[in-house]
Amino acid sequence: MQNIKDWPLFIKICFGLIFLALVVAGLIEIPKLSEQQTSEQSNPKQAATELVNVDIIVVSDTAKPLENVEVRLVSKGAPEVRKTNTDGFVQIDIPARRDIEITLIKEGFKTARYTINLNNDPNRTRTYYLKPQKPK
Structure with a gap:
């Protein structure tokens, strides 16, 4: 050089x-x-505890709304449980910047597990399908 x-x-x-x-x-x-x-x-706790309202609709594989589906969400501590109304609708509050696992349980249907991440998918109503259990 x-x-x-x-x-x-x-x-x-x-x-x-x-x-x-x-x-x-x-x-x-x-x-x-x-x-x-x-x-x-x-402000690390403020960011972690900021909650966002999320709408969930649970329907059968034929798109019929499912009533009384147990919606369990797990973030920290004991799971929080909610049930869907007659329209298959439930609202939950989840921390804004964390993955939250939800479990959908209804008798006669297969249990389903999903992960919600608001960073990837912020403002929309989520629709989840439950499949009927096959008779033994």
Whole structure:
């Protein structure tokens, strides 16, 4: 590699401008990043406990709404249990930034397990299907 002193003036100016732009960008962005980290560290429980209302509809494989389906959601601690109404509808509150496992149970139907992640799929009503158990 050549000695930098031997480079043409135009090349030296280009490298100088690129270096200056990187320094300015770093001086602008680094305080923003450290400020963001500080705010996340000061409120970790608030972010974890923020609840979002989720609508669930449970239907049979023939698309008929299923009443009294037990909807169990597991996040931390004991499972929370809800039951669907006559329209197969139930509302649950789940933490905004976590995967939540739900289990759907109804006599005469196969138990079904699903995972809800609001980061991937935020604002919509979820419809889940239960398949009837085959007679023995």
